[in-house]
Amino acid sequence: MDFEPSPEHEAFRRVIREFALAEVAPYAEEWDRTHTFPLETVAKMGDLGLFGLPFPEEYGGSGADFTTLCIAIEELARVDQSIAITLEAGVGLGANPIYQFGTDEQRQRWLPDLVSGRALAGFGLTEAGAGSDAAATGTKATLDGDSWVINGSKAFITNSGTPITSLVTVTARTGPDEISAIIVPAGADGFTVEPAYRKMGWHASDTHGLVFQDCRVPAENLLGERGKGLRQFLTILDDGRIAMAAIAVGVAQACLDDSATYASERSAFGRPIGSNQAIAFKCADMQVAVEAARLLTYRAAWLKDQNRPFKQAAALAKLYSTEAAVGATREAVQIFGGAGFVDETPVSRHYRDAKVLEIGEGTSEILRLVISRGIGLPI
Amino acid sequence: MRVVVCVKQIPDPASPFELDPDTHFLQRPEDQVLDDTDRYGVEMGLTIAEQTEGSVALVSMGPAGSLQGIRQALAMGADRAVVIDDPNLRGADSLATARVLTAAISREGFDVVIAGTESTDGYSGVVPQQIAELLNVPLLSFAKKVDLEGDRIRIERQTDYGFDLVEAAPPAVITVTSGVVEPRYPTFKGIMAAKSKPIDQVSAGELGVTTAAGQEIVAVRAAPERAAGEVIEDEGDAHLRIVQLLEQAKVI
Numbered sequence: 001m002d003f004e005p006s007p008e009h010e011a012f013r014r015v016i017r018e019f020a021l022a023e024v025a026p027y028a029e030e031w032d033r034t035h036t037f038p039l040e041t042v043a044k045m046g047d048l049g050l051f052g053l054p055f056p057e058e059y060g061g062s063g064a065d066f067t068t069l070c071i072a073i074e075e076l077a078r079v080d081q082s083i084a085i086t087l088e089a090g091v092g093l094g095a096n097p098i099y100q101f102g103t104d105e106q107r108q109r110w111l112p113d114l115v116s117g118r119a120l121a122g123f124g125l126t127e128a129g130a131g132s133d134a135a136a137t138g139t140k141a142t143l144d145g146d147s148w149v150i151n152g153s154k155a156f157i158t159n160s161g162t163p164i165t166s167l168v169t170v171t172a173r174t175g176p177d178e179i180s181a182i183i184v185p186a187g188a189d190g191f192t193v194e195p196a197y198r199k200m201g202w203h204a205s206d207t208h209g210l211v212f213q214d215c216r217v218p219a220e221n222l223l224g225e226r227g228k229g230l231r232q233f234l235t236i237l238d239d240g241r242i243a244m245a246a247i248a249v250g251v252a253q254a255c256l257d258d259s260a261t262y263a264s265e266r267s268a269f270g271r272p273i274g275s276n277q278a279i280a281f282k283c284a285d286m287q288v289a290v291e292a293a294r295l296l297t298y299r300a301a302w303l304k305d306q307n308r309p310f311k312q313a314a315a316l317a318k319l320y321s322t323e324a325a326v327g328a329t330r331e332a333v334q335i336f337g338g339a340g341f342v343d344e345t346p347v348s349r350h351y352r353d354a355k356v357l358e359i360g361e362g363t364s365e366i367l368r369l370v371i372s373r374g375i376g377l378p379i
Numbered sequence: 380m381r382v383v384v385c386v387k388q389i390p391d392p393a394s395p396f397e398l399d400p401d402t403h404f405l406q407r408p409e410d411q412v413l414d415d416t417d418r419y420g421v422e423m424g425l426t427i428a429e430q431t432e433g434s435v436a437l438v439s440m441g442p443a444g445s446l447q448g449i450r451q452a453l454a455m456g457a458d459r460a461v462v463i464d465d466p467n468l469r470g471a472d473s474l475a476t477a478r479v480l481t482a483a484i485s486r487e488g489f490d491v492v493i494a495g496t497e498s499t500d501g502y503s504g505v506v507p508q509q510i511a512e513l514l515n516v517p518l519l520s521f522a523k524k525v526d527l528e529g530d531r532i533r534i535e536r537q538t539d540y541g542f543d544l545v546e547a548a549p550p551a552v553i554t555v556t557s558g559v560v561e562p563r564y565p566t567f568k569g570i571m572a573a574k575s576k577p578i579d580q581v582s583a584g585e586l587g588v589t590t591a592a593g594q595e596i597v598a599v600r601a602a603p604e605r606a607a608g609e610v611i612e613d614e615g616d617a618h619l620r621i622v623q624l625l626e627q628a629k630v631i
Contacts, residue, residue: 011447011454011570019564049566062567 003295009071016075019048020083028080031204032349035196037162038204042086046117051090055099059111065305066239067298070246074297077250078257081353082204084247089158089205090114092240094121097169097181101224101232106183113166122160124170124184124210125233127153132366134171135230137179139212141172146219148172148182150190150212156360161193161208168210171229181229183221190215201352238311240361241318242304245297248321248357251350252293255325255332256286258347263335273335282331289328293321312374319367322357329354380433380549383484384424384457385494385507386417388441388448392499403596404470405500407441413448416495418562421452423525423555424493425563430527433490434458438483440468440476443580453573454565461487465582472594473501477509482586484514490549491532496521496556507554517547520554 005013023041031038045051053069055061062068069091077084095114098106098121113119130136139152150172154160160168165186174180184191194209224232260283263274273279300313329351333340340347358364372379388411390396397406413421424435437452437460449460461483468479484492492514497504511518519525522534523542532549535542537556565573583590609624611617625631 007445007447008567008570008574011450011565012567015564015570048564049568053567057568062571064567064571068567 003298005067005071009068012068013071013075015048016050016072017078019044020076020079024076024083025079028083028204028346028349029343031080031082033203033343035203037086037206038083039163041083042117042120042162042164045083045087050087051095051117052115054091055095055111055115059099059107060115065301066242067301067305070243070297070301073243073246074250074253077247078254079250080204081247081251081350081357082202084250085158085202085205086120088240088243088247089123090117090120092243093123093236094159096239097123097223097232097236098183100236101181103220105220106223110167110183119164119166120159120162121166122157122168122210123233123236124154124157124160124168126155126157128155131155132363134233135179137171137173137230139170139172141174141180141182143174143219144216147216148174148219148221150182150184150215150217152212154210154212156197157208157210159206160210161196162206165193165206169223170210170212171233174226174229178227179229180226181223181232182217183223184212184215184217185221188215188217200355201349202356237361238314239304241314241367242297242300242310244357244361245293245300245314245317245321248318248325248354249290249294249297251325251354251357252286252290252321252328255328255347255350256283256290258345259283259286259332259335262339279335282335286328286331289324293317293324296320312371315362315367315370315374318362319364319371322354323364325357326354380427380431380490381488382424382428382433382435383487383489383492384417384420384435384437384452385480385484385492385510386421386437386439386449386452386460387414387498387500388412388439388444388446389414389498389500398599402470403599407444409444411442411444411448413451414495414499416497416499416557417452418455419555419557419559420493420495421455421457422560422562423553424491425456426560427491427493427525427527436461436487436489438480438487439463440471440479440483446578449578450570450573451565453576453578454569455563456569457576459577459579461579461581463581463583463586465584468583468590470594470596471590473503473505474509475590475593477506477513478590479583479586479588480506481510481513482583482588483581484510486586492516492550492552494552494554496554507552511552514550514552517551518554519545519547519551522553522555523559525553525555525559 049062050072052061053064057063073084073088098110141148141150167183167185169181171179190213192211197207263279264272266273296317300310300317303310303313332347333351336347339345391412428435435457437457440463443462443464463479494507519534521537523537524535526533531546533546536545611620
């Protein structure tokens with residue numbers, strides 16, 4: 001048994017840590033406050049090859065394993081979740097469906113820009129009436145000559161309205177009991193990106209509702225097999241769950257680091273607050289949660305890298321890590337007291353940002369369902 | 380152009396360090412990092428090599444350890460490295476260091492040698508000048524900007540008042556200040572490629588250099604602690620006192 005990361009994984013982690021501290025940390029508070037999507041930083045992440053990490057070199061990728069991607073996501077999330085989700089969604093939900101299910105032509109056309117970070121893509125699955133119940137998709141697409149005509153709407157779609165968004169992959173009903181995935185290029189006629197949501201957190205991440213009114217795209221924009229749209233997206237979500245868990249690990253680690261430092265420096269009643277068991281034990285519990293979350297997450301990534309079944313491991317990692325992250329942000333704010341409630345400390349931002357981790361790419365409830373079924377329970 | 384960049388592995392400045400109580404030498408861990416100032420030299424070297432379809436070789440003297448710091452520079456894009464790790468060089472002074480590096484540089488062959496202005500752990504700041512002298516080539520020092528103008532190298536030499544324009548034809552030695560160029564971050568592909576790049580570990584003897592440490596560190600003393608600053612209580616006229624202090628310091 002060996003949990004030692006390779007020297008290359010470690011070297012890469014140091015690079016991303018350094019990048020996050022130099023290129024993200026100084027600006028994260030401002031992006032959060034002004035709801036700014038940091039295009040220049042995304043471009044720098046592109047130069048660093050982050051958007052192409054798990055893709056083959058023929059598309060401009062790095063040919064790295066999934067573990068490497070998780071390391072990058074974790075280290076970015078340690079500083080700012082918005083920038084981490086931009087990468088996670090860009091790779092996992094934007095480029096990955098094209099890579100996994102696209103034809104050669106589709107890959108050649110879309111992947112080089114997505115892989116280099118010059119473009120981003122969104123993943124349009126969720127609807128106002130179809131979240132956890134993705135099979136309830138109401139968006140319809142009908143074949144009219146050599147075009148798909150799409151009508152309907154999507155909700156909460158990450159990276160769907162940035163100035164560099166090149167496409168959104170949407171699921172739509174293409175017949176009775178048939179859901180297919182279709183590539184909708186940005187700017188297609190009849191495709192409207194709604195104004196950004198007012199969100200509780202992830203202010204520097206791009207999230208929109210999308211509306212399709214007689215939106216016409218070429219028939220060859222069908223992604224993968226007709227009628228397999230839902231199954232394809234569930235596969236994509238299994239990968240995404242590990243990556244979301246990696247965000248959670250980064251957040252929880254940040255909360256532990258900040259809490260331990262603050263508990264040692266902040267004095268009350270003439271001594272550091274960390275000398276009280278009530279505070280020290282919160283930090284101790286936080287470290288238990290961080291380490292357990294990290295092990296679950298990297299084990300799931302490792303299983304995926306070994307081409308072994310990882311659906312259950314991914315669900316375990318996402319459920320445990322995101323709940324651990326939300327818990328860690330809550331306790332970190334408590335340790336910081338009033339200083340944690342005002343936006344002058346990162347823990348306040350971490351707290352607002354973390355909640356959605358328990359919702360996106362599989363709610364905690366859906367994950368418990370997945371896990372229960374994985375155990376073999378008749379649920 | 381054939382570019383040779385002098386680099387140094389140093390203990391991670393973020394980690395606590397200790398001195399050997401007998402020799403007063405820095406105790407070097409197995410895993411050292413690339414000196415931050417060298418990243419500017421490596422980036423400058425890569426830039427020149429890219430402009431001229433040349434190559435970048437690294438030369439470094441000191442305990443090799445895990446070679447982690449050297450691999451950082453290779454991951455940025457340098458082609459190969461020569462590391463002189465020789466127990467006889469332990470505690471070498473700057474001239475001995477320059478002699479060893481000069482021998483390695485001459486063996487590699489070069490059009491341009493690039494170095495940072497000084498190492499972060501040693502701070503003598505004279506090795507590149509000594510290398511230029513030993514190589515008998517011009518020294519373009521303290522460059523805050525480097526341009527290739529035809530067959531000449533032109534630099535802006537940082538001074539207290541601005542900069543001097545200095546130029547020379549290669550071969551030459553250039554020392555670069557932090558900020559001469561923005562160092563690139565190593566990519567994952569770069570890190571993986573660095574695994575298989577050649578690192579030649581040699582002794583001073585193999586380079587034909589016989590030199591010994593010419594110095595002995597007699598004692599190391601802690602620098603005096605800074606005196607506490609002056610606290611000005613504002614009774615309505617604090618700004619006048621602050622202006623006065625700034626004028627005394629010749630800041631304004």
